[in-house]
Structure formats: C-alpha cells, structure tokens
Amino acid sequence: MKSRLITINAVIVFSMLLLLPSAVAAQSSPSTPNGKPDLSGVWAGPAFRHRAGPSDTDTPGITRYDPKLYSDLFKPGGKEIFYQKWTGNLAHDDPQSLCLPIGFPRIALSPYAQQILQPPGYVVIFYEYNHNFRIIPTDGRPHDKNVELTWMGDAVGHWEGDTLVVDTIGLKEWPLAANEPGRAEVLYHSDALHVIERFTPTSPDTIAYQLTYDDPKIFTKPWTTNWQMKLHPTWKLFEQECEENNRCEGGKCSLSDAQK
Structure with a gap:
C-alpha cells in the first residue's frame, strides 16, 4: 500500500512539472x-521623464545616440549629414520648437508616455x-509601392x-535629436533611413525595445540601440499641445499634474 501511494505521488509531481513551463509562460x-x-496599455517609453513631482519612475539621464555605436561607420560625406551645426534658425536646429512634427524615430525616444492599442x-x-x-498593419502586407516621404514614415x-517587428521607411530628412547633453550639433538622418523596431515582452509589465538604424547615405552598415519600456496600468495620456492648453505651461506644475 505504501509503495502504491509513493507511485501515485510521484506521478502527480511529475505531471505538475510537465505543466510548470506552460504556467510560467502564461x-x-x-x-x-x-x-x-x-x-496594449500606457507605457513609459525609453526616455520617459516626469514634467514635475516625484521622479522615482524617471529614466535616468541618457545619451540617446552613443557615438561608440556608429563613430567608425560613417561613409565619406556622412558626417556632414549626420552632424549639422546650430544655425540659430529653429526650423533647422529644432523644428518641434516651432510646433512642426517631431517625426519618427525621434518621437520613439521622447520623454513622454505612449499608449499601445492592438485591434485585429x-x-x-x-x-x-x-x-x-x-x-x-500586422497582416503581412508589404510597404506601399510608391511611398511618399513623411515625418512618421x-x-x-x-x-x-512573441516579438513584434516593425519596419519603417519613407522618412523625410529630419532631426534624430536636438539639445542632447554635451553636443554642439543637431543630429540628422537622411531620407534613406530604414528603421527596424523590435518589441519583445520580458514580463507582464516590461518590454525590451530595440531600434536598428540603417541609413545608407550616412553609414556603411546598420547599428542598434536597446531600451526598456515599463507598463503603467493606472496612467492615461494627458492632453499635450505645442502652445495652447499646456498642463505645465512655463514649467509651472503642481504634483497633481504629474503622472502618478
């Protein structure tokens, strides 16, 4: 009788071990x-920063485009496109300051939250x-045959x-970054930029986010940056306007204005 109970218990334990990987995956x-x-949900993106209030969920100060990733990849003439000197003309130096579109991929690393929806x-x-x-679209369709250059591509x-792969082309020549700490230039991409994003869930509330930049007018080969996104189920997107209705106009915010 005792040996029979041991056998039954062993079968139960073995069955539970077989089910364990499925439970962990779930x-x-x-x-x-x-x-x-x-x-789906509201995510603090790779460079999220609070406008005011507690900063415990802020991303630490980051360099979005570390020169170590691409400094030895420039084609002849590529540096002149990528590094553009400040001119004093905001339309060139930082177009978003004039309420022009920030563009992609720059917006992917902006210090604001983002919400993902996933209809069929x-x-x-x-x-x-x-x-x-x-x-x-995620139904397998190719890019449009005649892609018009736009800010978002x-x-x-x-x-x-389990990885969402997003392929983007058709981007206007536009800034990748402006006002980067320690930089005296604006970083630009060309109109040949091809971006591959990879969104890989690593837990119920985190995504590993990878950006690969392929800009054949500037670089000899693609280069990649890796980030993390954090889900915040209680957050909602604020109304953010370039001029009117800013919640933090002039940088004057109360704690209640910050995401909790």
Missing part, C-alpha cells in the same frame, strides 16, 4: 485572442507628445514568435 505576458502577446490586424501607437500616432509590422 504568467510572462498577457495574450490576445489570436495568441500574440498583448502589448494592427498595432496603433499614440504618443502623448503633440497627439502623434502611428497605425501599423510608412510602417508595416509582423510577428516573429
């Missing part, structure tokens, strides 16, 4: 009805900054396992 991240990871066949990203958005997506 806890790793939520899924949509089609079995793909559910990325699409991923939609709303950026808190100036009401920018991207509608990304033409984006198509697909899934590689």
Whole structure:
C-alpha cells in the first residue's frame, strides 16, 4: 500500500512539472485572442521623464545616440549629414520648437508616455507628445509601392514568435535629436533611413525595445540601440499641445499634474 501511494505521488509531481513551463509562460505576458502577446496599455517609453513631482519612475539621464555605436561607420560625406551645426534658425536646429512634427524615430525616444492599442490586424501607437500616432498593419502586407516621404514614415509590422517587428521607411530628412547633453550639433538622418523596431515582452509589465538604424547615405552598415519600456496600468495620456492648453505651461506644475 505504501509503495502504491509513493507511485501515485510521484506521478502527480511529475505531471505538475510537465505543466510548470506552460504556467510560467502564461504568467510572462498577457495574450490576445489570436495568441500574440498583448502589448496594449500606457507605457513609459525609453526616455520617459516626469514634467514635475516625484521622479522615482524617471529614466535616468541618457545619451540617446552613443557615438561608440556608429563613430567608425560613417561613409565619406556622412558626417556632414549626420552632424549639422546650430544655425540659430529653429526650423533647422529644432523644428518641434516651432510646433512642426517631431517625426519618427525621434518621437520613439521622447520623454513622454505612449499608449499601445492592438485591434485585429494592427498595432496603433499614440504618443502623448503633440497627439502623434502611428497605425501599423500586422497582416503581412508589404510597404506601399510608391511611398511618399513623411515625418512618421510608412510602417508595416509582423510577428516573429512573441516579438513584434516593425519596419519603417519613407522618412523625410529630419532631426534624430536636438539639445542632447554635451553636443554642439543637431543630429540628422537622411531620407534613406530604414528603421527596424523590435518589441519583445520580458514580463507582464516590461518590454525590451530595440531600434536598428540603417541609413545608407550616412553609414556603411546598420547599428542598434536597446531600451526598456515599463507598463503603467493606472496612467492615461494627458492632453499635450505645442502652445495652447499646456498642463505645465512655463514649467509651472503642481504634483497633481504629474503622472502618478
């Protein structure tokens, strides 16, 4: 009798061990009805910064484009496109200061929250900054044959396992970054820039976010940066305007104005 109980217990334990990987996977991240990871929600992006108040969820000061990643990859003439001197003309030095679009990929690393929606066949990203958005089909379609150059580009997506891969082309020549600490130049990309994003859930509330930049007018080969995004279920996007209705006009904010 005793040996029989031992055998039964062993079978139960073995069965539980077989089920364990599935249980762990189920806890790793939520899924949509089609079995793909559910990325929906409001996320603090890679460079999120509070406008005011407690900064415990701020991203530490970062260099968005570390020269070590690309300094030895310039083509002849590439540096002249990438590093552009300040001119005193904001339309060149930092167009968003004149309420012109910030553009992609710069907005991906902006210090504002972003919300992801995931209707069937699409991923939609709303950026808190100036009401920018991207509608990304994930049904396997290719890029448009005649892509018009725009600030946000033409984006198509697909899934590689649990990773959302977004491919973007058709971008105007535009700043990658302005007002970077320690820089005396504006960083520009060319109109040949091709960006690959990879969104990989690593837990129920974190995404590993990878950006690969392929700009053949400037660089000899692509280069990549890696970031992390954090989900905040209680957050909502604020109304952020370039001029009117700013919640923190002139930088004067109360604690209640900051995301909690």
